[in-house]
Amino acid sequence: MSELYEHRNLLAKISVKSNKKLLSSLAGFVREVAMIEGLKIEEARRLELITDEACLNVIQHAFESNNEAYFDILLERRPGQFVVAIEDKGIPFDWKKVESGKGEGLGMLLIKAFCDEIRFINLGREGKRLELIKGISGKDLSFIKEKDKSLSAREVKDISSISIRFMEPHEGIALAKCFYHVYGSTYLNYIDYPEKIKDLLEEGLQKSIVAVNEEGEILGYGGIKKEKPDSTTGELGRIIICPGYPEEKLIENILKKCIDYAEDTGIYGMYNETFSEDISSQKANLASGGIETGISVGYSDSLLKKKNRSGVIMYYIKVNEEPERIVYPPFEHTTIVKKIYNLGKFRRILKKSMGRAALVNMSDHALVDVKVYSDSGYAVMHVSQYGTDLGDLVRFRLKELCQNNIDCIYIDLPLSDPATCTFCSSLEYLGFFFAGIIPEVYNGDILRLQYLNNVTIEKEKVLLLSDFGKELFNYILRCQGEERI
Known part of the structure; x- marks a missing residue:
């Protein structure tokens, strides 16, 4: 195996x-x-x-x-x-x-x-x-909090002396200092992160972009992470900027460098997740041609120790032309899925459900990958092949995850499989509801559903800049059973 x-x-x-x-x-x-x-x-x-x-x-x-x-x-x-x-x-x-x-x-x-x-x-x-x-765990970085905190104390408006370039694997300590100035002592629980980035860079699984001043200090950071070195899409990580520096402009410059890299290397596009209250990142995504493809409601950031449950916006920035693909969106979500595809100018042919014909000769056993992130309180189930036992399998895993206080549970379904139309309804019967789509993942698009385990959506804290983002959020609330905002 x-x-x-x-x-x-x-x-x-x-x-x-x-x-x-x-x-x-x-x-x-x-x-x-x-x-x-x-x-x-x-x-x-x-x-x-x-x-x-x-x-x-x-x-x-x-x-x-x-x-x-x-x-x-x-x-x-x-x-x-x-x-x-x-x-x-x-x-x-x-x-x-x-x-x-x-x-x-x-x-x-x-x-x-x-x-x-x-x-x-x-x-x-x-x-x-x-x-x-x-x-x-990497090196002991506790000494960082004893160092001079001048990075976070400066007020800098002129960024002409700040360069945007690719990060080198040996710059882990400099990056850790940047993280500390952004997150404070909370970051010390994640001191292995620079070591992990170093490994990812050396294996070709990540390309990191940094904003650096004349003294060589890292003031901002962003990166593109790939499943494999030859992946045609990448996940754009959260862009962070040290306090006191022009956040909006530096985010824009780092994002542009990421897009230039993706364009030069033939990557179809980049997807990323942005907290709705992060207005600077929303502006940068929209200004770069990104579109909202989904919203995860009720998610909380363990690194920032966020207590509120607002929303995480899923963006996709198209960089190069992707292949034409046939997709089978569930009937009840066809309209919103079509809008997402049209806004993103995706080359997609939408097909209708095949009904019971999609279940003919189906395997007895579904192939499902479940990843549990207990510290962050969420889990993701990925269905790579349908089977007649999918409902029982998901029901068991869902019960187990809920009993172990996993707050948000997502399930990803392949839109290239006609059976998605059939199984989507049965999963929604279990309490899952529409979250969005993620294009060009696993050699195709996925439909993401979400489940909240005794989590209340704080609708008033979800801030959305674009008209379509607001429309998408209202649609998700209706799917979940909430009233329209």
């Missing part, structure tokens, strides 16, 4: 007999490798315990204590992360049995809330994969 994934930095792969007596030694090996790769001893020990528990779960449920079966443990190094992956080809999940409390469950992993990210991948008859992902 591991052949389905790109292991650019596979450290170890072990095939283990399904025998509980082996787990202690196996988990100890995971601990030792984790420490070699940079995890602190306390972190490595907790990862050891979680690995032991996850493997025990496989033995008890996937193989029903069959001591002659085998499963795989893979240890990987990703940019700024250490990953323990557990793969098995045991008994496929019986979602109805699981939901009744009689079968397999991995809620304990969420309750421990140790990993920065947890990933569940259901591959039907090809088995299952669980990833335990932990960020690797």
Whole structure:
């Protein structure tokens, strides 16, 4: 099964007999490798315990204590992360049995809330994969708060001496200082971030743009992140500017540099998420030709410790011409989807639902990738292939995520698949509602639905500059059942 994934930095792969007596030694090996790769001893020990528990779960449920079966443990190094992956080809999940409390469950992993990210991948008859992902802490940057805070104290109007250029991998400390001046001591909980950026830059998975003064200090930062070095779209990260500097102008200049890079390298476009109260970023996106393709309501930023639940606007900036694609939007959302495509000048042919014909010869098992970001309180389910068990699978994962206090849950559906028209309605019956579309992701467009777990939308705090943004927000509120603002 591991052949389905790109292991650019596979450290170890072990095939283990399904025998509980082996787990202690196996988990100890995971601990030792984790420490070699940079995890602190306390972190490595907790990862050891979680690995032991996850493997025990496989033995008890996937193989029903069959001591002659085998499963795989893979240890990987990703940019700024250490990953323990557990793969098995045991008994496929019986979602109805699981939901009744009689079968397999991995809620304990969420309750421990140790990993920065947890990933569940259901591959039907090809088995299952669980990833335990932990960020690797970089250098101790606590000294930054003791340094001169002149960056945040200056009031600079003339930016002629500030250069906009690509960031070098060795500039992690300078970037950390910039982050500290923007976020304050909150940032010290994310001190691994410069190390992760360094790894991403070296592997060709990110291109970072910085605003630098004559002293070499980084005053602003933005970047384009890609799934693979040859990806044709990129995610434009949040652009930050140190306090006291012309925010609107520097954001505009950094964004222009990002667009120039994307245009020169053949990237179709860039998508990004902007908090609705970030007026400067909204202006920069709109001025650069960006359009709103969706709004995530109820999301909160863990880095900024935001208590209010307003909205995150999804923008897409088209840079180069993309291929013509056939899409199957659900009937109830066709009008708004068509407006998004027309505004963005996308080359799309909209097809109507095929009805029950789309379900003929469908697999029994859906292929779903679930990523859980417990610190930020959200999760994303990505459907790469439909199966007749999708409803039961999503219902179980939704219940598990809600019980573990995940606030916002998203599910991404491929618009290139005619079955999206059919399954969208059944997912909305579970409480999901329209969030928007994300163009040119996974070699096509996705329809994103969202679910709020006891989260109230603070409508009055959602600030939107464009007329279409306001129209889109009103549409989403109607889908969710809120009154029009």
